[in-house]
Structure formats: structure tokens, C-alpha cells
Amino acid sequence: MIDHPDRLQALLEQNPLYDKAIVSGDQRLFAIIVGFEPDPLGYGTILRRVAPLIDRERDSSVSIYLSGHVNFLGEIEIYSERMIIFVPVAVVLIALLLFDAFRSLQGLFLPLLTANLALIWVLGVMGASGIPLDVFNATTPILILAIAAGHAVQILKRYYEEYDRLRMDGLSSVEANHAAVVVSIDKVGRFMIAASLVAAAGFLSLTIFEIRTVRTFGIFTGVGIINALLIELTFMPALRSWLQPPPWPRPIRSGHAVWDTIIARLVAWSPTRKPFIVWGMVVAAALVGASRIQVENSNKANFADWTTVRQDDAIINHNLAGTQIFYILIDAGQEGGIKRPDVLRGMDILQQQLGQLPGVGKTLSIVDFLKRMNRAMHADQQEADTLPTTAEMAGQYLLLYSMSGDPDDLKSYIDADDQRATIKVYVQRDDSPFILNLVARTQQLAQSALPDSVTVRFGGGVAEAAALNEVMVRDKLLNMLQITTVVFMASALVFRSFVAGVLVLTPLLIAVTVNFGLLGWLGIPLNIPTSLISAMSVGIGADYAIYLLSRYREELHRHAAEGGVVARTLNSAGRACLYVATSVAIGYGVLGLSLGFKVHQWLALLIASAMFVSVFAALSLIPALLEQFQPRFMFGNTVTERK
Numbered sequence: 001m002i003d004h005p006d007r008l009q010a011l012l013e014q015n016p017l018y019d020k021a022i023v024s025g026d027q028r029l030f031a032i033i034v035g036f037e038p039d040p041l042g043y044g045t046i047l048r049r050v051a052p053l054i055d056r057e058r059d060s061s062v063s064i065y066l067s068g069h070v071n072f073l074g075e076i077e078i079y080s081e082r083m084i085i086f087v088p089v090a091v092v093l094i095a096l097l098l099f100d101a102f103r104s105l106q107g108l109f110l111p112l113l114t115a116n117l118a119l120i121w122v123l124g125v126m127g128a129s130g131i132p133l134d135v136f137n138a139t140t141p142i143l144i145l146a147i148a149a150g151h152a153v154q155i156l157k158r159y160y161e162e163y164d165r166l167r168m169d170g171l172s173s174v175e176a177n178h179a180a181v182v183v184s185i186d187k188v189g190r191f192m193i194a195a196s197l198v199a200a201a202g203f204l205s206l207t208i209f210e211i212r213t214v215r216t217f218g219i220f221t222g223v224g225i226i227n228a229l230l231i232e233l234t235f236m237p238a239l240r241s242w243l244q245p246p247p248w249p250r251p252i253r254s255g256h257a258v259w260d261t262i263i264a265r266l267v268a269w270s271p272t273r274k275p276f277i278v279w280g281m282v283v284a285a286a287l288v289g290a291s292r293i294q295v296e297n298s299n300k301a302n303f304a305d306w307t308t309v310r311q312d313d314a315i316i317n318h319n320l321a322g323t324q325i326f327y328i329l330i331d332a333g334q335e336g337g338i339k340r341p342d343v344l345r346g347m348d349i350l351q352q353q354l355g356q357l358p359g360v361g362k363t364l365s366i367v368d369f370l371k372r373m374n375r376a377m378h379a380d381q382q383e384a385d386t387l388p389t390t391a392e393m394a395g396q397y398l399l400l401y402s403m404s405g406d407p408d409d410l411k412s413y414i415d416a417d418d419q420r421a422t423i424k425v426y427v428q429r430d431d432s433p434f435i436l437n438l439v440a441r442t443q444q445l446a447q448s449a450l451p452d453s454v455t456v457r458f459g460g461g462v463a464e465a466a467a468l469n470e471v472m473v474r475d476k477l478l479n480m481l482q483i484t485t486v487v488f489m490a491s492a493l494v495f496r497s498f499v500a501g502v503l504v505l506t507p508l509l510i511a512v513t514v515n516f517g518l519l520g521w522l523g524i525p526l527n528i529p530t531s532l533i534s535a536m537s538v539g540i541g542a543d544y545a546i547y548l549l550s551r552y553r554e555e556l557h558r559h560a561a562e563g564g565v566v567a568r569t570l571n572s573a574g575r576a577c578l579y580v581a582t583s584v585a586i587g588y589g590v591l592g593l594s595l596g597f598k599v600h601q602w603l604a605l606l607i608a609s610a611m612f613v614s615v616f617a618a619l620s621l622i623p624a625l626l627e628q629f630q631p632r633f634m635f636g637n638t639v640t641e642r643k
Helices: 005-014 043-057 069-082 083-102 106-126 139-167 173-208 212-233 235-242 258-270 272-290 308-319 341-357 366-376 390-405 433-448 462-495 497-522 526-557 566-592 598-629
Strands: 324-331 360-364 422-427 455-459
Touching: 005 043, 005 598, 043 069, 043 360, 069 308, 069 455, 069 598, 083 106, 083 139, 083 566, 106 139, 106 173, 106 212, 139 173, 139 212, 139 235, 139 566, 173 212, 173 235, 212 235, 212 433, 212 497, 212 526, 258 566, 258 598, 272 497, 272 526, 272 598, 324 341, 341 360, 341 422, 341 433, 366 390, 422 433, 433 455, 462 497, 462 526, 497 526, 497 598, 526 566, 526 598
Parallel strands: none
Antiparallel strands: 324 422, 324 455, 360 422
């Protein structure tokens, strides 16, 4: 224990190892570097255990700042816990939308009942499996709520249509109720199965990712969708049959001005070329934006600049060498190889060259300790601040250090066999382009500085983020191809036509393109959370085209001679699709209230964009394409003359 400030200051000035690593240049800020073992409960649990110890030391004379890889990951988990608040808010907003759509208690509660039963089942399985809600799967509850409610809306709307028709045909309320349940399942059921399986397949395809939490998100969301399908096709029809039939004649309402206006405009567009022109311009602008996308996995970028975690990081970075550590593992290939003079000189050269790179604040390795030992052994002469000239001398220094100090002091710098050593590179940035460039530059410098027998590897939190970046790009491209193939094949099988598969894919590809365009135009990085949205938008958005095509074909066969097929289709399945898209967008829109945490706000924006683009592209382009080209799978071998 050093009991005098002047003595401590003198020791710090004599030992450059501590400069900028644990003490700032003006000696006003000191760093305590702590290593943590992984906690099964997550990084947020680590921060909660540390917080009371830190708060106990705070007072008016001492400011304490936190940063580092563990701190950022812990804060991400803590911010993700906001879902406890956002899920109930999303439920209330979706409920209000459903009430506005149906203006009945059944229309309000039955879709929510399906959604909540599916959600309870998924959360129960996750809890029983010991899987926590992390940054990736924390949005699973809202997603399942929105998707399950969306499918329920489709079948419930058809139920009300059939119930009104059957009552007009003279059936009693009980007879009409039971018959409407059967007819709605018969007309919508198989297409609901197809749409649900496509959505589930889109999420289950995330299992190709090498990132465990992403796979967990995909598995539980996919299983949740399938469970919602089973509930909607089994339990809910039985419940509707048991419940009291709706009143009839149903009260005449003035309608919904917004929905009516949208449907009327889409009906007017269908026989024209306006949808092709508008969406062509949208896709062109999106492609320009997509060319500006930056692929990046930066933990810092997930938080707003004004948040405490970012401000603390900025203060520490300004005063010290850096809050992130990039590890370089030097493997000499044989026991005792690190002590060889040529290996030590190579490490010294590599450190000097790395220290000159922008963004690198300091490097530290066993080389620095050996230099300081050599100087101490030569009466602290400045000219002796060099490496030992022989492996035997280096070994003697290490032995003396272990005998006089704590043997674990050098544990993080060199292994017990003196075969492997680490160079700690303190960096002030954690963005992927910087880290990937640092890795490439280090590999290049190491080839010229180190002997050929030495191998170099990389590690640390920032290196892991860079590796995730490469994995994400490769897996995302494969995932997009996989989802596209699944949607195309499933749609082609349902409608027995490859043309139908193309029609279903068209609005989905437009939605994905627009989202990539938004990433580029708004400067949102392509990272793991934003890359998942493509799978989500395709999985959910396929519903709109499938339901629309099925209802169009039905109306065509029943009312071709009367005309107004497009208007009938859009006013039935199309209107339900608008309800679904709006419910999903609203459910995720509450994440926009997650101030300070950009991941949630990105999801709110991009999911809303994907839903509205895919639904409006489906409701405008598909009728226009059908009216213009009249494909055989829809119209048969001969074109029916229609009014």
C-alpha cells in the first residue's frame, strides 16, 4: 500500500505501462479494469450486481464512469426489458384498431384471444426452457400478437360476411351462426394454412444463422405462428359456435372514411398503369438508397448520443487509451518460443506500428513488462529500456517477477508454457469497418514483423462483433434466397401456378427493396437486428397476396358476369389486409417510444414500412396485373367477358 500521493505520482511517472491504460495524462482519471466470467442470466445481471458497489463510492468529489464491451451488452439487455411495458401498450392499441374495424365485442376480443393464447404458449415454453428475452427475441411477443390477430381478422371478417348473407337467405340466428363458422373455415382455412406456413417458414429459416439468439428468435416465432394457426382452426370455431350469434339486422353504420377512401382509390387504380408507374419510381429510389448501405455491428451505435452509456464512453475515450480492447494472440509454435529474441522484437515492432494507426490509443504486451524489468535491472537507466538480448535472460526476468509479485499478474499477457502471448490493443472505436481494417492491417504488419513460424489470431468483444458482421452478411444472403424460394414454391403449390408464385413474391420483394433503401437514405446500419426485418417482412407480408388472390378467384367465379370483381375483392379480403398491416405496424410502432435505444426505433420504422409497402403493393399491383394480363390460373383457358 502506497501511503503518500507524491510517491504514487513518482511511480506512475516512472512506469509508462500505466500511462493512458489505467491513468489519464493529467492523472485526474483512473481506470479499474475488471474481467467477468459469463453469467447464464446475462450481462444485465452483471451490471446490476456491480451497480451497488459503484454507487456506494459516488459522492460530490468523485465521478465514476462505466464503459466496455460488457457494459454495452448489459445496457442492451436492460433496454430490452422495456418490452414489459410495450407489450401491454401494443395490446391496447391493437384492440382499439380491432374495435374500430368490427365495432363489436367479438371483433374486439376473439382475435386478441387467439393472439394471447399463442403468446402464452410460446412464453411458457421459453420460460420452461430457461431462455430469457434478449435483444433479439424480446420483440417476439409483439410479433406473435400482431400475426395471430391478423389471421384471426381475416377469418372473422369472412364469418361476419357469411353470417349476414345466411340471415338474408332466411336462416335463423343459430343456424346462420353455425353455418357461417363452417363456411368461413372452408373458404379461408386452407389459405390461412398456406399463409401461416409461409410466415412460419420465413422465421424458421433464421435457423441457418450461426448466432444462437437469432436461431432462438426464429424458432419460437415460427412455432408461435403455427400454434396460433392451430388455435384459430380448432378452438376458435368451437368458441364462435358456442357464443351467442351477432344481432341481426346488424346496425347500419356510416362506414370508415379512411378505409373507404383507400379502397376506392385502389379500385380506381386497378385498370390503369398508375400502380406500375408509382411502384417503379419507388423501387428506383430505393435501389439508389440501398447502394449507400453501411454494414456495421457497433454496440455503441445502438444508443443515442445523449444516453449515459454513450456519454460515459466518450469521457473515458477522451482521457484514456480506449474503452474497447482488441486482442492479438501470438503463438510461437513451441514451448518457450515467446522468449526468443526474434519473436519479442517482432512483437515490439508490431506494437509500434499499430500504435501509429488512427483510432488506436495504446498497445500493451509482455514486451512492455520485459523492457521495464530490464531497465530496473540496470539501475533504472533510460538507455536500458530495451528487450533482453537472450531467451534465457527473458526467462530469468519472468521468473523473478513471479517470485516477487503475484504470479497471476502476467496471466493475461503470457501463458504458463511461454508459447502464447497476447497484445492488448486499446481502441476508441468499435464499428465494423474500423475493426475489419485493423484486422487486415495487423495481418499485413505481422507477416513482415514476426518470424514465419509464428501464427496470429484475434479475439475480444470488438473482434467478435466484426466476425458477426461477416457471418450476418453471408447468412443473410442465403436466408433471403431461402425465404424467396419457400414463398414462391408454397404459393405455386397452393394456386397450382408458377405465375401465382411470382405474383405473391412481387410485393414482398418491393417491400424488402424499400426497406434496404430506407437503411441507406437514413443512415441506419445493416446489422443483426435490421437484417432480421427482411425475414419478418416476407413472412408476414406473404399473407396479403395469398388472401387477396384467393378472394379474387372466388369473386371471379361467382360474379364474373356482374362485374365489380376488383371492388368486391378489395372491400372484403383487401380491407382485412389493411386491418392486419395496420395492426402489425401499430404493434411495433410502440417501440418508437423506446427513447435512447435505436434498435427498437429502427424496428418500429422498418416494420411499419415493410407492412404498409407490402400491403399497398399487393392491393394495387396484384389487381392491376390480374386485370391487365388475365393469367390462366385465375381466368381459365378462355377469358371470361366481364363488365
